[in-house]
Amino acid sequence: MTTTTTTSTSTAGTSIAGTSTAGTDTAARQVVPPEERFAAELEFLAAHDSGPRPPGWRLTPRAVVTFVMGSGGEKLKAGRKSLAIEQKFVGERALVERCVVTLAGERGLLLVGEPGTAKSMLSELLAAAVCGTSALTVQGTAGTTEDQLKYGWNYALLLAKGPSREALVPSPVLSAMTTGAVARVEEVTRCLPEVQDALVSLLSERRIAVPELAGTPDGQLHAAPGFTLIATANLRDKGVSEMSAALKRRFNFETVGPIGSLAAEVELVRRQSTAAVARAGAAYAVDDAVLEALVTAFRDLRTGRSTEGWDVERPSTVMSTAEAVSVATAIGVGAAYLPDGGDLLGRLPGQLIGVVRKDDPADAARLLGYWDGPVRRRAEQGAATWRTLWELRSALEH
Numbered sequence: 511m512t513t514t515t516t517t518s519t520s521t522a523g524t525s526i527a528g529t530s531t532a533g534t535d536t537a538a539r540q541v542v543p544p545e546e547r548f549a550a551e552l553e554f555l556a557a558h559d560s561g562p563r564p565p566g567w568r569l570t571p572r573a574v575v576t577f578v579m580g581s582g583g584e585k586l587k588a589g590r591k592s593l594a595i596e597q598k599f600v601g602e603r604a605l606v607e608r609c610v611v612t613l614a615g616e617r618g619l620l621l622v623g624e625p626g627t628a629k630s631m632l633s634e635l636l637a638a639a640v641c642g643t644s645a646l647t648v649q650g651t652a653g654t655t656e657d658q659l660k661y662g663w664n665y666a667l668l669l670a671k672g673p674s675r676e677a678l679v680p681s682p683v684l685s686a687m688t689t690g691a692v693a694r695v696e697e698v699t700r701c702l703p704e705v706q707d708a709l710v711s712l713l714s715e716r717r718i719a720v721p722e723l724a725g726t727p728d729g730q731l732h733a734a735p736g737f738t739l740i741a742t743a744n745l746r747d748k749g750v751s752e753m754s755a756a757l758k759r760r761f762n763f764e765t766v767g768p769i770g771s772l773a774a775e776v777e778l779v780r781r782q783s784t785a786a787v788a789r790a791g792a793a794y795a796v797d798d799a800v801l802e803a804l805v806t807a808f809r810d811l812r813t814g815r816s817t818e819g820w821d822v823e824r825p826s827t828v829m830s831t832a833e834a835v836s837v838a839t840a841i842g843v844g845a846a847y848l849p850d851g852g853d854l855l856g857r858l859p860g861q862l863i864g865v866v867r868k869d870d871p872a873d874a875a876r877l878l879g880y881w882d883g884p885v886r887r888r889a890e891q892g893a894a895t896w897r898t899l900w901e902l903r904s905a906l907e908h
Contacts (some may be wrong), residue, residue, distance in 0.1 A: 540789065543645065544598075545638035551577060551595055552639065558588035564614045566690035566736020567640050571610045574639040578606050578632070599632055600778055605764060606632075612738075612762040613640055613692065618713050619740045620698070620758075623766035626830020629742040632766065633694050636740060641691035646682040650697040652750075656708045659683050659695075660718050673722035683739070684718060690736030698741040700750050706757055713739065713760040746828065768812060769831055776805045778831065783838035792846030796838055799895045800854045804841075807862060807880070808834045816884040823880070825866045825873035837861045855898050859905040878906050 545552065552568065559573040569577065576586075580597030599606065612619045613636065621629040634644040648658055661684050667677035686693035698706065712718060716733040723729045741761065743753075769775040780801055784794045810816045812829040841857050850856075859881075866877045881903050888896035 543638065543643075544634050545643055548577070548596075548598075548638070551593065552642070554586070554588055554591060554593045555595070555639075557591075558586050564616075564736060566734065567614075568642050569639050571614050574610050574636065575603065575606050577639045578635050579603050598635055599628065600769060600774055601766070605766070608762075609636060609764055612764075613740070616736070616738045618738060618761040620761035620763050621740065621742045621766055622745055622763060624768065624830060625744050625746060625828050626832035627766045627768060628832070629744075629766050630696060633696075633740040633742055637692040637694055641686075641689075641736070643691065644694065646686040646691055647694040647696060648682055650695055650699070650701040650705075652700060652702060654701045654705050656705055657681065659705065659708050659712070661720065675723065675728040678720065678723075678728075683712065684731060686739070687712075687716070687718065687733040687737045688731060690734035693737070693739045695739060695741040697743065697747065699743045699747050699753060703751055703754070706751060706753060709739075709741075710754070710756050710760060768809075772802075772805065772809060772817070775809065775831055775834070776801050779805055779834050779838050782835040783842055786835070786839040787842040787846065790839075790843050790846070792843060794842050795845045796842045796854055800841065800858065801838060803855070803895050803899065804838060804858060805834055807858075810884060811866070811877070811880060818884070818887075820884050820887065822884060823876045825870070825876045827866055827869040827873060829865065833865050837865065855895065856902060856905075858899065859902050863906055874906070878903075881906060 555569050555573040555577055559570045559576075561570045561572065563570050567574075576595055578599050581595040582597075583594055585592040585594045609619055609621075609632070619633075619636075621633060623629055637644040637646070648654065658681055660681055662679040662681070663673075664677045664679055667674070671677060680688070683693040683695070685691070695701075695709070698709075716737070718731045720729055720731060769778065776798075780796075780798075783796065783801075787794045806817060808829045808831070810822050811825055814822050814824040816822055837858075840861055841854055844857055845854055863874055863877060866873045881900065885896055885900050885903075889900035
């Protein structure tokens with residue numbers, strides 16, 4: 511298993527960057543798929559890099575990496591057009607390159623990591639860049655059935671005409687197989703073992719048998735060149751339905767970790783929360799000092815060690831960047847719409863206690879310990895923001 515420290519996040523796994531470049535009207539939707547949101551970038555990159563492409567790919571592997579990681583502010587040229595490609599995933603370029611190489615080799619890719627590290631977002635971006643759609647997706651749950659990975663039937667046609675290809679309803683995975691596209695399976699470890707086992711034969715044999723159509727050309731549905739599958743799994747959910755050794759061997763594992771740089775995480779939280787507050791119809795008023803204090807607290811509690819090297823007792827909940835974005839958004843919306851919303855720091859302790867107590871109410875004591883440790887010590891050293899936060903300690907005791 512390959513492990514790397516990488517980054518990214520989004521609220522509930524949406525992408526981090528940019529204005530819409532799609533040609534369609536997206537104003538009526540809260541979340542726009544990346545193939546629509548960044549349609550202009552995808553079209554531009556297809557023209558910019560005309561090099562060799564794996565079967566079925568819309569872009570070259572090099573262009574896929576550029577789409578995900580951005581052009582570093584440089585304007586690329588394609589004929590008379592020039593365009594700077596936005597960075598959409600904050601993390602190690604090497605991780606994205608390994609993911610792209612895995613997909614180019616038509617091997618399954620499994621993205622694992624703690625909740626809130628943008629595994630789903632990365633899989634969406636890769637699928638959109640490779641085959642033009644991220645919609646061929648199965649959401650793994652305890653209720654996911656084998657039919658959702660293979661096929662079902664249109665029972666009206668089945669009763670009227672009997673088994674036929676016309677009556678067969680393909681799953682997103684089967685649609686990806688027959689068109690040479692990328693399928694996505696979210697939270698694969700939440701699927702029951704018998705459902706996971708269906709993926710073993712599918713990834714090994716690259717075909718799906720349809721017993722009802724045996725003896726016809728449609729009795730075996732084969733994968734077209736370019737088909738591959740991206741799955742995601744949360745490390746916290748390993749005990750839900752542990753993957754079998756056989757299924758693990760069908761995937762290349764890549765670990766998506768938390769953001770390594772404080773400055774990069776602050777910038778990401780600012781960008782995401784600014785966009786979220788704008789969607790709520792308000793101007794963004796959360797200043798840099800509040801954002802830095804928020805992100806610093808999340809990082810300290812996430813790692814169990816402050817930026818100064820002081821020990822911190824970690825709560826059981828995941829202090830992800832996605833949660834930090836949610837807190838910054840809540841503070842920003844409150845500042846815009848509530849009478850006392852201008853007290854931004856005053857809202858931070860209550861928001862933090864709400865995050866920390868999600869998994870275990872006893873974690874509130876750990877947050878109080880953090881206040882009595884790093885927060886107090888920073889206040890004593892004269893940091894104005896942390897002095898204000900220290901004075902708000904009583905808000906954690908309610």
